[in-house]
Every structure is written in structure tokens, then in C-alpha cells.
Amino acid sequence: MLTFLLWCLLFLLCWPLALAALLLYPLVWLFLLPFRILGFAVGGALELVKAIIFLPARVVRRIA
Numbered sequence: 001m002l003t004f005l006l007w008c009l010l011f012l013l014c015w016p017l018a019l020a021a022l023l024l025y026p027l028v029w030l031f032l033l034p035f036r037i038l039g040f041a042v043g044g045a046l047e048l049v050k051a052i053i054f055l056p057a058r059v060v061r062r063i064a
Helices: 002-013 017-064
Strands: none
Touching: 002 017
16 A cells, blocks of 8 residues: 555656556566566575474484
């Protein structure tokens, strides 16, 4: 909701810039989508490495 209100304010102050932002937003979102997917993949890989490193400690803690 806040984003919409800021866009309305921008539209009142400078409508060509607001319309350009409205038209370019989907293109920017599509351009950044692969980086978001890569971020999820790297985050998942790091979580897997963390789980493998902490596995011996969790096993020892459960036994003791």
C-alpha cells in the first residue's frame, strides 16, 4: 500500500517519470529473476553444508 501511495505522489509531482517507472518495473523484475533464483540455490547449498558440518555435534549431543 505504501508503494502505491509513493507512486501516486510521484505521479502528481512528475507524471512522465511515474509512467516510465510503471512500464519499466516488469522488465526490471524479469531481469532480476535469475539472480533471485541463484540466491535461493546458493542459500540452500550453504544450509546443506552447514547441516553436514554440524551433524557430528548433533549426533554426539543426542547420544549423551
